[in-house]
Amino acid sequence: MKVSAEQPFEIIYSLFSHEYLGLLFESFVIQLDEKGRLSLAHQNISSVNAKEFAAGLDDTDYQLIKMMDEMQQDAVTKKLNTKKLKAKEYLRKIYDPKTGNKAAQEMLELKLEGLRSKILEKLKGKRLFEMANDGNPIWKEICIMPEPASVLFHFRRNEDNTHYFPTIKYRGEKLDWQYKNAYLICNEPAWLVADGALYHFAKGVDGKKLSPFLNKRFIVIPRKVEQQYYEKFVTQLVASFDVYAKGFEIKVERNQPEAVLNLSDLPGSPKVDLFGNSQAESEEDKIVFDLKFQYGEYAFRAEDGAKTNVKLEQNGDEYTFHKVIRDGIKEKSYGDYLKNLGLPVRASRFALEKSKAFGWLNTYKDDLIAQGFQIQQATDAKGKKYFFGHAKISVDVKENIDWFDVNAVIEFGPYKIPFAKIRKLLLQGKTEFELPNKEIAVIPDSWFVNYTEIFAFLEDDPTLDAGALKLKKHHIALAQELQSNNLVQLTLSRKLEKLRDFSQIEDYELPEAFQGTLRPYQKAGYNWLRFLNEYQFGGCLADDMGLGKTVQTLALLAYQKEVNPGTTTLLIMPTSLIYNWELEAQKFTPSLKVLVYTGSQRVKDHTKFADYDLILTSYGITRLDMEVFKSFYFNYVILDESQAIKNPSSIIAKSVAELNCRFKLILTGTPVENGTMDLWSQMNFINTGLLGNQSMFKKQFLLPIEKKNDVDKAVKLHAMIKPFILRRLKTQVATDLPEKVIHVKYSSMSSEQEKAYEEIKSYYREKIVNELTAPGTKNQQFTLLRGLTQLRQVANHPKLIDRTYEGDSGKLEDVIHMLRETASEGHKVLVFSQFVRHLGIVKEFLDEEKIPYAYLDGTTKDRQAQVKSFQENDDVKIFLISLKAGGVGLNLTKAEYVFLLDPWWNPAVEAQAIDRAHRIGQENKVIIYKFITRNSVEEKIMALQERKKALAGELISTEESFMKSLSQDDIEALLD
Structure with a gap:
């Protein structure tokens, strides 16, 4: 019968019995009569037509309608009815007493039971009816009781x-509900209809515990199954519900829980490789922490989450049920406390490597006891008993003349253990040993973390008292770091204490023989080198490229000539740097007698070295003439570009390690290129043993x-x-730098x-x-210009005039090396050349190495895009620019370095190129490198320019004016 949404109506819910599916709910709208009463006019309401009656529905109604739709026979059978039978036919088939499908029945019942439970929870405040056999949905109203009822289970034993x-x-x-036609709508949890009222229950009573008694007063449990019934059924009932008993006793305990932290062994498993083979290194044994709670005589594991536990005690014919009501809030507070201490005992158990476990216990034992924890050890099958007392280590380090004296005291409770024994165990990675009382002491993991390095570096000294050890002075930083963490007591002289911060090192006078002025940061570097010399430490001067590592080193060597006359220093470097060092030594330390030990004509006689203050040689020559160098005792051995020995297994690294000297120093702008082992190789050269041997360093650090x-x-x-590496970045010493720093970089031809x-x-x-003998000068000038241009191109790279050339170029090797160095240091660099083809050669290298760059020559159409890329993209560190295209009109203030790949006739044009970087808006100091090929026309042009400028007092402005200024002697000199 159609209901009008325009007239008063009410939504109701009706309960009916399906012949196969049991009790189901259905939703209806009922038309109200003129007195507001429910009439016989009604219609089913579903999710399809619910919106028509929106004025009378709330959110709960919509949810109930949806769930009731889902429990109707068509909807509930849809997924299981794969053969697309009619719902009634499908149900008849699966519920057939002879051929029915029990599994399908169970699935349907599980689904319906879940829906009944959800619907009943939401029916409070709604109207519920029983449906009549003729389909009248409002036949008999059921009153929904608002409060939960309680159930008391009775046992009477006779x-x-x-x-x-x-x-x-x-x-x-x-x-009064028995024998009253009461029935259960839902079992989990129980919802009972009795005498026209719907009841639900506190404590989530299961309907199956009530259904046997709908038409029965009691159940009889015979004596022969009594014990089994009590153990399996009654204990669960006592644990979860209120029980009244006669004939046996129920004792209820409500004690505060006592937290017990139980420790037990968990053996480690050997590691296996990809092929299943056992490895030498095994996983460390672990300790399992098991959190339990003790209530009087009864203990419960934390993972057992039941709020109430029942134990049955039988004494002859007497039964006693012990019911323990647990304090969940208190138990959680214990678990949270452990979690805050770094022991998250999820599900009551947590495993830690043995040394970490006892380290944790050593740290927090007192706190745990103060919080009420008991700490127990589980019985070990081997009878092993662990020491749970306090473990303590104290290390005293005192400065001696040439080393540190180290004294260590180890205590486990009342026992003092010889330090040598613990040191041996620490180095072997072993964690436990037996105390005199037969308990097993476990070394806390913090000792491994904090002391392994210093113990590894200790040395036995037969001249010292028994058990005394010494530590080399170059391990001062390790001792200071341990002191700062309150791990050792360290006694240092006031002077050595200053090594903690080199800026506090005293200011030393520069030697009189040094011809130059050091900038403030360079003077600080010189002071640092002097300090290291005083304490016979090796050092690594690792300033950024262009900050003057050479001049700081020469100042030190000038001082050495004053205080150690007659001694000789060996300075080893890449071949391309030898000429630069020679020129710098002539400029700043002209009093030093310098021998350039290179070339096929070198005299391989080590006795000649004593006649010189400084020997300059290359890594290649060192490798070849190792026996010559080994035969001489040098004052200093200095390695420039020391990353050459970054691979400790290389021949050169092994060779320089065999050199004999009093002091060692290395110079590099990039101490680490590939990995941590680069550092070990160089540090081991300057201070042998500083980082242990190679295998120890690999294990401890790499x-x-x-x-x-x-x-x-x-x-x-x-x-x-x-303390042994001094590295200043260009950005750090910017205030000490002038606006422009210009260096000349000399390259040797291949x-x-x-x-x-x-x-x-x-x-x-x-x-x-x-042509000079012929009349007229125009042809002479043209031929001279062409010849000089070709010579300059070959000085850069022969490929500039001969595309078939397959050899290399000394200048290109130097440019590539320095580009790598500036990029690795994070700096931006402009690379200028007047030869586009020269830029092309550099470009080929960058493309091969997949190094991003910006590029600009006369053919470039997106000039501004290239500038923007260099200025704004942090990944683009290099900008290749041709002189004519980029000499003017560019603002490249992000550049910190400018590389001039070839000298120009006109110094003013050169200055313009430099000013692309050095201009208003530039926040960085700009360092310029002019690349000049040795023994080439480039070197001679530069010398001529300087001479002409000095004589004429004016700049040579053009190539033509330069040519006109050349005399016949000048021309012959250029072509000599």
Whole structure:
């Protein structure tokens, strides 16, 4: 019968019995009569038509309608009815008494039971009816009781049996519900309809515990199954519900829990490789922490979450149920406390490596006891008993003349253990040993973390008292770091204490023989080198490129000539740097007698070294003439570009390690290029043993830092090397730098390059000399300009004039090396050349190495995009620019370095290129490198320019004016 949404109506819910599916709910709208009463006019309401009656529905109604739709026979069978039978036919088939499908029945019942439970929870405040057999949805109203009823289960034990039955109370009144046609709508949890009212229950009573008694007063439990019934059923009932018993006793305990932390062994498992083979290194044994709670005589594991536990005690014919009501809030507070201490005992158990476990226990034992924890050890099958007392280590380090004396005291409770025994165990990575009382002491993991390095570096000294040990002085930083963490007592002289911060080192006078002025940061570097010399420490001067490592070193060598006359220093470097060092030594330390030990004509006689203050040689020559160098005792051995020995297994690294000297020093702008082992190789050269041997360093530092990202290890390594590495970035010393710093970088030609250069030089020398005797100068100037241009191109790279050339170029090697160095230091660099093809060669290298760069020559159309890329993209560190395209009109204030790949006739044009970087808005100091090929026309042009400028007092402005200024002697000199 159609209901009008325009007239008054009410939504009701009706309960009916389906022949297969049991009790189901259905939703209806009922038209109200003129007096507001429910009429016989009604219609089913579903999610499809619910919106028509929106005025009379709330959110709960919509939810109830949706759930009731889901429990109707068509909806509930849809997923299971794969053959698309009619719902009634499908249900008849699966519920057939002979051929029915029990599994499908169970699935349907599970689904419907869940829906009934959800619907009943939401029916409070709604109207519920029983449906009549004729389909009238409002046949009999069911009153939904708002409060939960309570159930009391009764047991009456007598000589023959036990009677069991439940009683129900609502609002304190006993409910008469048996033999009254009462029925259960839902079992989990129970919802009972009795005498026209719907009841639900406190404590989530299961309907199956009530259904046997709908038409039965009690259940009889015979004596022969009594014990089994009590153990399996009654204990669960006593634990969860209120029980009244006669004939046996129920004792209820409500004690405060006592937290017990139980420790037991968990053996480690051997590690296996990819092929299943056992490895030598095994996983460390673990300790399992098991949290339990003791209530009187009864203990419960934390993972057992039941609020109430019942234990059955049988004494002859007597039964006693012990009911323990647990304090969940208190138990949680114990678990949270452990979690805050770093022991998250999820599900009551937590395993830690044995040394970490006892380290944790050593740290927090007193706090645990103060909080009321008991600490117990589980019985070990081997009878092993652990020491749970306090473990203590104290280390005293005192400065001696040439080393540190180290004294250590180890205590486990009342026992003092010889330090040598613990040191041996620490180095072997072993964690436990037996105390005199037969208890097993476990070394806390913090000792491994804090002391392994210093114990590894200790040395036995037979001249000292028994058990005394010494530590080399270059391990001062390690001792200082341990002192700062209150791990050792360290006694230092006031002077050595200053090594903690080199800025506090005293100011030393520069030697009289040093011809130059040091900038403030360079003077600080010189002071640092002097301090290291005083304490016979090796050092690594690792300033940024262009900050003057050479001049600081020469100042030190000038001082050495004053205080150690007659001694000789060996300075080893890449071949390309030798000439630069020679020129710098002539400029700043002209009093030093310098021997350049290179070339095929070198005299391989070590006795000649004593005649010189400074020997300059290359890594290649050192490798070849190792026996010559080993035969001489040098004052200093200095390595420039020391990353050359970054691979400790290389021949050169092994060779320089065999050199004999009093002091060692290394110079590099990039101490670490590939990995942490680069550092070990160089540090081991300057201070042998500073970082232990190679295998120890790999285990202690390299693997933890590179494989596990161990920040603590990285910090410790940095602290150990910090006193012996001085690194200043250009940004740090900007205030000490002038606006522009110009360096000349001399490069040596490769043998193939030199051959190509000589061929061209010979050709033009003959041609020009012949033309000089002929009348007229125009042809002479043209030939001279062409010849000089070709010579300059070959000085850069022979490929500039001969595309078939397959050899290399000394200048290109130097440019590439310095580009790598500036980029690795994070600096931006402008690279200028007047030859586009020269830029192309550099460009090829950058493309091969996949190094991003910006590029600008006369053919570039997106000039501004290239400038923006260099100025704004942090990944673009290099900008290649041709002189004509980029000499003017660019604002490149992000550049910190300018590389001039070839000298120009016109110094004013050169200055313009530099000013692309050095201009208003530039916050960085600009360092300029001019690359000049040795023994080439480039070097001679530069010398001529300086001379002409000095004589004429004016700049040579053009190529033509330069040519006109050349005399015949000048021309012959250029082509010599």
